[in-house]
Ligand SMILES: O=C(O)CCC(=O)C(=O)O
């Protein structure tokens with residue numbers, strides 16, 4: 512057994528069943544909805560990573576079919592796949608061959624097909640403003656388009672549930688909703704060949720996701736996706752369950768193995784801005800040394816392209832409240848206002864700054 516497989520999974524990452532938020536709102540599920548929101552809040556305060564039980568929304572048949580279509584595409588001859596090369600378009604939409612994607616200056620040992628929200632007036636000379644390139648594999652486009660619509664629906668639902676967890680009023684949610692209701696989503700269909708044992712690289716190097724919410728469906732391959740847990744956030748002494756090999760400076764890498772009926776879900780850097788650092792986007796990486804060709808399909812539910820993302824009043828209230836408790840404030844006159852640490856960012860500008868660095872000719876997205 513290798514070091515990673517001995518590291519616990521569910522010990523550290525909670526499983527949150529979103530089903531009360533998928534049902535119509537009623538007096539019957541109000542309490543269960545609140546519990547889900549509280550669980551999302553707590554998970555985002557700690558690791559920013561959790562399992563989302565979506566078994567009442569997504570069937571295994573659907574994800575099996577997406578995986579089958581992805582495998583059919585990846586098994587095509589290289590020259591067929593390269594007909595969809597990113598370079599035909601805006602450098603972001605299309606097929607990236609093995610090691611074309613770069614993280615932290617190192618080539619990632621994966622191939623992938625990237626899709627973004629379609630735009631009104633495509634212009635492939637503008638970053639992320641080109642057109643999606645769909646494979647001709649029969650049924651691929653139709654099935655994935657249905658999936659995209661489902662993931663957009665789920666994104667809005669989870670965002671609303673999170674707004675309650677953060678203590679936002681209905682009006683505050685309406686305002687936040689306006690920033691995500693035309694999500695500039697991204698979907699990646701990724702193929703991971705085994706990383707050779709003697710190769711000191713990564714299947715996907717350590718990074719934080721840059722947007723809002725990531726819904727990851729991955730095939731059942733274990734010991735591939737790893738999440739970084741800093742020592743300060745470990746609920747237990749690292750010596751108890753974590754083998755020494757899994758430790759690295761400041762924390763440990765734990766496996767986030769697939770759980771049937773669940774997505775691995777994590778928050779991106781825009782949630783750090785919205786919460787003024789109360790929630791953190793967490794580093795993760797993929798090291799796939801198994802013998803199979805792994806397929807994963809992350810869907811990135813992002814803010815609208817022109818959304819101005821800035822710290823939310825609800826997050827500042829929570830921070831003020833925590834500050835006052837720490838300072839022993841006794842009455843309103845002693846309240847302090849928490850300084851906003853994060854500068855407002857227009858999501859589209861932030862995104863364009865990031866994607867420019869993802870591919871082999873440039874520096875790498877987290878350099
Ligand atoms: O394939 C995975 O498990 C994760 C991929 C990922 O983190 C990403 O594409 O941002």
Ligand SMILES: [Fe+2]
Pocket residue numbers: 718719720795
């Ligand atoms: Fe990621």
